[in-house]
Amino acid sequence: DRRLVELCRAARKDNTLAVLEGLHPLKHALRFGARLLIVLTDDLETVERLCDMLAPDVWPRVQAQARIVNTALFPQLAPVPPDTRILAIAARPPVSGEELLLSPRRAPLIVLEQPTHLGNMGAVVRVAAAAGAAGVVTTGRHDPWHADALRGGRGLQFALPVARAEKLTHWRGPLLAVHPDGDPLAPGLIPDDAILVFGSERRGLSTEVLARADARVAIPMEAGVSSLNLATSVAIVTYAWRLSRG
16 A cells, blocks of 8 residues: 555656546546556546546546555545546656657647746646647746646646747747737737747746747737736637637
8 A cells, every 4th residue: 555655656756657636637648548557546436427427438448447445545645635536647648848849730839938837737738739739838847747737737738749848949930929019819810830939927928038039929908907817828829820720
């Protein structure tokens, strides 16, 4: 039992692994081809009922891989044990942020410059996956595959390429900075191969990125409204691109 606790703790520090806390991250990980290493639950009946309601397609694989642990042990496997009574460890897809920035693309790539909130990072991944973005790259010290980011993204990190890059130094395609001083967002403004850069929740974009951007794009807002949540901003801009494509 103690070995399982240590395994889950070690997995959180391993940049080749993803800790999936709860049914929703596990559901999406399975749907998008994740390779599970272990699945742990203390209440398989509850998990089965939830799968019947929310994700019957994944139940056979959950049932086949689930390992039942003691009810007293389960709360020790995560800082906040998931209410859905299940967690898993999966292998991360091998994705390089630097390679994503230089790869050809047919949909915009989302870049978050030094985001500070793991839940927001996950929410951005969720939006980007829904909109059909080419991927998400983050800079800075926070990991978009952290368990909190995976929970915020509902495990949709497995649905599209997601990675961290040290800095935004080299890229392919037009770099568009999302900034209040930019051209108002309009249909057709965002090219398919664009890199859309969003600043951190508190500081915004750095002067270095703004100086190197090919253009600036602004989200129209009513007077007196100073900002939007990061994931909301990403949703608005990416769906402006998606809807303009028909």
